[in-house]
Ligand code: SF4
Ligand code: SF4
């Protein structure tokens with residue numbers, strides 16, 4: 001394939017506002033959108049801000065929106081666009097802009113801190129843990145997450161309703177709750193932590209209406225909705241209608 005010039009529209013600005021700017025940039029065979037952004041920096045816009053690190057789809061830092069769809073800049077091949085197509089690159093919409101293509105994703109770190117971590121079983125020492133391969137495989141899928149936050153960006157619960165951010169952890173962190181809740185060695189219950197109740201009351205599981213948009217954009221092809229969110233919803237509902245849990249809650253409320 002010979003080199004050609006493609007039309008790019010790139011959002012430039014900061015927290016006070018900005019605009020799409022037009023550029024014509026050379027594209028060569030095998031290149032990805034991040035290559036073009038780097039060429040743009042090298043030839044026409046040296047102060048263009050973009051976050052990236054590995055250029056291999058592993059660090060999760062080059063997340064942005066390309067033609068309105070959340071994607072990794074380093075894993076989006078230019079060959080998926082027609083030569084005449086305008087390629088528009090904008091920052092993640094669900095998070096505040098810092099500058100140009102860089103957003104402030106600290107919302108996600110705050111949500112990560114709210115999920116109680118794995119509670120080791122009291123009667124076992126490290127090295128004595130044993131798990132069935134089936135259980136290992138289940139959590140391994142979720143462990144592929146590179147924390148790119150594309151799923152967080154695309155989820156309409158926070159993308160379209162800023163006011164939901166306080167109550168809703170987003171798919172990545174509900175998936176983390178699900179992973180811990182299905183972990184056979186997690187002793188959270190012994191420490192007084194009810195992960196299912198936490199998912200409902202602290203992390204906003206009820207806001208998710210299983211549209212699967214998060215799954216569609218995940219670069220690691222994690223089945224976030226089918227394998228984490230739906231099973232967590234099912235377990236949370238089972239817990240709610242468990243007569244013993246119901247009685248416990250009633251007694252707790254009366255004592256409170
Ligand atoms: S499935 Fe749930 S978490 Fe995923 S995008 Fe839809 S509403 Fe958001
Ligand atoms: S679950 Fe997928 S889309 Fe979401 S942060 Fe992890 S890798 Fe990114």
Ligand code: FES
Nearest residue numbers: 054055060062074
């Ligand atoms: S630069 Fe690391 S995922 Fe794109």
